[in-house]
Amino acid sequence: xxxxxxxxxxxxxxxxxxxxxxxxxxxxxxxxxxxxxxxxxxxxxxxxxxxxxxxxxxxxxxxxxxxxxxxxxxxxxxxxxxxxxxxxxxxxxxxxxxxxxxxxxxxxxxxxxxxxxxxxxxxxxxxxxxxxxxxxxxxxxxxxxxxxxxxxxxxxxxxxxxxxxxxxxxxxxxxxxxxxxxxxxxxxxxxxxxxxxxxxxxxxx
Amino acid sequence: xxxxxxxxxxxxxxxxxxxxxxxxxxxxxxxxxxxxxxxxxxxxxxxxxxxxxxxxxxxxxxxxxxxxxxxxxxxxxxxxxxxxxxxxxxxxxxxxxxxxxxxxxxxxxxxxxxxxxxxxxxxxxxxxxxxx
Numbered sequence: 001x002x003x004x005x006x007x008x009x010x011x012x013x014x015x016x017x018x019x020x021x022x023x024x025x026x027x028x029x030x031x032x033x034x035x036x037x038x039x040x041x042x043x044x045x046x047x048x049x050x051x052x053x054x055x056x057x058x059x060x061x062x063x064x065x066x067x068x069x070x071x072x073x074x075x076x077x078x079x080x081x082x083x084x085x086x087x088x089x090x091x092x093x094x095x096x097x098x099x100x101x102x103x104x105x106x107x108x109x110x111x112x113x114x115x116x117x118x119x120x121x122x123x124x125x126x127x128x129x130x131x132x133x134x135x136x137x138x139x140x141x142x143x144x145x146x147x148x149x150x151x152x153x154x155x156x157x158x159x160x161x162x163x164x165x166x167x168x169x170x171x172x173x174x175x176x177x178x179x180x181x182x183x184x185x186x187x188x189x190x191x192x193x194x195x196x197x198x199x200x201x202x203x204x205x
Numbered sequence: 206x207x208x209x210x211x212x213x214x215x216x217x218x219x220x221x222x223x224x225x226x227x228x229x230x231x232x233x234x235x236x237x238x239x240x241x242x243x244x245x246x247x248x249x250x251x252x253x254x255x256x257x258x259x260x261x262x263x264x265x266x267x268x269x270x271x272x273x274x275x276x277x278x279x280x281x282x283x284x285x286x287x288x289x290x291x292x293x294x295x296x297x298x299x300x301x302x303x304x305x306x307x308x309x310x311x312x313x314x315x316x317x318x319x320x321x322x323x324x325x326x327x328x329x330x331x332x333x334x335x336x337x
Contacts, residue, residue, distance in 0.1 A: 079295030083243040083251045090252075125253040125292065161295065 028180040028200055032151065046177040047149050051107065051136035054119040059105070059136050061177060068201055069103040070194075071171045072185060073147050073154055075110035076122045080161050085168040085185035086126060092170070093133055095195060101202055104133040107146055109154040109164050111137045151179065170194060174201055232311025235304055239297050240312075248316040254292050256285040259316035268313075268320060272305050272328045273335035302328045 032044025050060040070092050074082045089104060096102035108114035114122075119135040126133075137143070147154035153167040172181040172194060181197040183190035227233070237246070240258075244250055248259035258264055263285040264271070278296030282289055300308070306325045313320035 077293060079243070081242050083255050084241075084245070086254075087245065087251055122254070125290075127252045 024200075027204065028197055031179040031182070043178055046173060046179070047145075049142065049146055049149075051138040051142070051146075052116055053130065053134040053136045054116060054123045055130045056116055057134070059134050064103055064173075064175070066175050067101055067103045068172065068174050068180075068198065069105050070198070071105040071107070071150055071152075071173060072169065073107050073109050073143075073152050073166050075108050075162065075164055075166075076114050076118060077110065078162050078164070081168045081186060085170070088185045088188060088191045089133075089170065090126070090128070091188075091191055092195065092198070093128055096198070097129070097132065099202075102198060105136065106133070107136045107143055109143055109147065109156075109166055111140050111143060151182070172197060172201065174204075229307070229311035229314060231304075232307035232309070233315070235300065235308040236311050236315075239300070240308070243294070248312070248318075253288065253290065256283065256288075256290040258312050259318065261285050261318075264312065264318065265320045268323070269327075269331060271309050271312075271323070272302075272331040275300065275305055275308065276332060277335055302332065305332075 030043045034041050034043045036042070046061065048061055050058060053059050070089070072085060072089060074085065076082075086106075089106065092102075093104055108119065114135075114137050116137060119137060120130075123130055123133065123135050144154050147166075150171045150173070152169055152171065153165065155165040156163065157165040168185040170183050170185045170191070171179055174180050180201055181194060183194040185191065243255045244258050245255075248257060250257040256263065263283060267274075274294070274296075276296050276298060279294040282291040284290075302325050306323055306328045309323045309328070312318065313323065
């Protein structure tokens, strides 16, 4: 009886392992709605954008030529989840600090208060290199469109703490402007998975 | 003899439970709900953005101001452990004196801190004298 039980457990365990290893071998999916045009599948593609970062540098799609980037939205006066999400973004930053294939992008949803100098101060206080991690601002409407284009929530809400409602999601975008992975930036174990997904994306070449 | 052994085992059992109980459970719950998103679960804050509460000289030296800081928030520059911080902190007006007392006592004794005990009377008196 004991033996049967032992083998049963072993089979279940090994089958689970098999499944995850199979999953690991699959390429990352392209996320978002897709349509078929003239027999070809067209995937959601990040639209053109142009903003300014904490060093007054113009940041647009062309800036990330050949780079993948991890994006989130935030505002520097955020009294709630932002520092926790920033702590997780710092894990991404620390892992790829010396890897030029990866960039980080945080766009504000509060451009009235988050001016370029304010973002500079914020980046300095996070003790990060501005060549790697860009904190961007610009016109409000365009910033909100940027959030939507990356499947992020961003709402001005007087009832929300700090005046803005947003998610703590991190988005991974490949060098062809396709969204390939995302995770909840409040959950370290989900960020573990995102880090693995970044490696996988980099291995695609 | 049997009675002695019985008493002794009760004593040991009592000591084990006394040591295990967490005296700041409510304070910890409030900390996790309201403070940890910025000051983090380990009280270490975030880089130069959010000051630490763990082993913080500012915390130890400003015990009389803590109730007001948590209730009304904090603006402007402060020096914590020799480092300057200047990020506005939002106040949490919804915490009543009991909850403030609980969370202050938790912070005062968490992460190796030993900043003393606060009584609810101290918190009530401090709240009447807040600057803003």
